Amino acid sequence: MRFSEIPGNQEVKQKLIQSVKCGRVSHTQLFLGEDGSASFPLAWAYAQYISCQDKEEDSCGKCSSCLKFEKMVHPDVHWVFPVTTGKGTHPISDHYISEFRELFLKNPYSTESQWYTHLGTENKQGFISVTEATDLIKKTSLKAYEGGYKFVLIWHAEKMNTPTANKLLKQLEEPPEKTIFILLTPQQERLLTTIISRVQITKIGILSDLEIRNFLTDKCIGAEVLNQAVQLSEGNISEALRLSEGDKANKENTKRFQQWMRLSYQANILGITDWVDEISKLGRERQKVFLQYALHMTRESLVRNFASIDLQRLTGEEQDFTQKFSPFINENNAIKLIEVLEKAHYDIGRNANAKILFTDLSLKLVLLLRIKSLSLQST
Numbered sequence: 281m282r283f284s285e286i287p288g289n290q291e292v293k294q295k296l297i298q299s300v301k302c303g304r305v306s307h308t309q310l311f312l313g314e315d316g317s318a319s320f321p322l323a324w325a326y327a328q329y330i331s332c333q334d335k336e337e338d339s340c341g342k343c344s345s346c347l348k349f350e351k352m353v354h355p356d357v358h359w360v361f362p363v364t365t366g367k368g369t370h371p372i373s374d375h376y377i378s379e380f381r382e383l384f385l386k387n388p389y390s391t392e393s394q395w396y397t398h399l400g401t402e403n404k405q406g407f408i409s410v411t412e413a414t415d416l417i418k419k420t421s422l423k424a425y426e427g428g429y430k431f432v433l434i435w436h437a438e439k440m441n442t443p444t445a446n447k448l449l450k451q452l453e454e455p456p457e458k459t460i461f462i463l464l465t466p467q468q469e470r471l472l473t474t475i476i477s478r479v480q481i482t483k484i485g486i487l488s489d490l491e492i493r494n495f496l497t498d499k500c501i502g503a504e505v506l507n508q509a510v511q512l513s514e515g516n517i518s519e520a521l522r523l524s525e526g527d528k529a530n531k532e533n534t535k536r537f538q539q540w541m542r543l544s545y546q547a548n549i550l551g552i553t554d555w556v557d558e559i560s561k562l563g564r565e566r567q568k569v570f571l572q573y574a575l576h577m578t579r580e581s582l583v584r585n586f587a588s589i590d591l592q593r594l595t596g597e598e599q600d601f602t603q604k605f606s607p608f609i610n611e612n613n614a615i616k617l618i619e620v621l622e623k624a625h626y627d628i629g630r631n632a633n634a635k636i637l638f639t640d641l642s643l644k645l646v647l648l649l650r651i652k653s654l655s656l657q658s659t
């Protein structure tokens with residue numbers, strides 16, 4: 281991965297390149313950026329640049345080190361990421377490295393949810409275990425195979441539980457010689473404060489609409505899909521790629537959400553029961569994505585009520601629906617609606633029973649959608 285392949289983030293790239301040129305590379309770093317942002321490719325490009333034997337303003341992409349980096353097979357780079365218990369009781373990243381490589385060589389902006397889908401373990405939440413930490417301590421204590429730097433890239437570092445994080449603390453404080461740790465996370469607050477205090481933080485931003493547009497222009501997609509992807513992705517690269525592929529899952533979410541709102545408004549309990557049965561069969565990651573979508577649509581309906589239609593980030597079909605749906609979202613129920621959806625999204629990520637959760641949530645919706653706006657009540 282070369283810096284030039286990654287869209288946007290010019291300032292971050294310059295800062296990273298300068299740190300290498302001036303010999304001021306911190307040995308424990310944290311890249312803070314949204315899931316699906318340029319965070320992972322930037323960490324990859326940075327490590328490749330440090331190791332490149334013929335670097336200038338970017339890595340050369342041709343030396344023996346770069347060639348290994350390009351294929352993610354450099355022996356001195358340890359890729360660490362959340363795994364599930366599919367392969368034995370003490371899984372570590374090494375057990376899944378070929379799957380990880382396969383996904384990230386295809387799409388370096390892959391999200392956590394796409395990773396679990398790729399593994400076929402959508403129903404399980406990944407973790408970085410203490411066994412992984414023990415393994416890392418062993419690996420980093422060895423000399424580098426190629427004599428240069430060793431790298432440990434921890435993707436979704438917030439998936440380290442407390443024992444894992446504690447075990448790695450000493451390494452992070454005093455990394456073994458010529459070893460660079462790069463932790464990546466979308467949520468700084470989910471890391472231990474003792475870790476935060478030891479790392480140098482680099483914030484990875486989202487892209488501007490123009491940067492997303494330029495990035496997608498190379499992908500040979502139609503003008504309408506391109507415009508839609510630019511508008512809806514809100515600067516997230518992974519989201520832009522997904523939208524530009526006209527993702528089937530998005531259409532499914534639209535249909536499922538509209539059906540849910542109709543049933544809830546009609547207080548159709550039998551219909552709701554069937555709807556809950558259907559969604560409970562989906563994997564946990566897809567349920568999370570659906571709830572995110574529901575939040576997005578609720579917020580957009582609110583925007584439609586209180587601001588300009590121009591501010592909406594919706595497809596044509598979604599706009600038609602919000603036109604009919606938005607009158608039911610008002611100042612008396614909007615905050616509560618968003619609150620219950622956010623809580624459900626949080627709980628589903630913590631292995632709540634899907635059937636109970638969606639039944640309970642639907643019943644709350646039945647009540648909330650009946651709350652009328654003050655202006656309607658007074659007429």
Ligand SMILES: [Zn+2]
Pocket residue numbers: 331332333334335339340341342343344345346
């Ligand atoms: Zn090179």
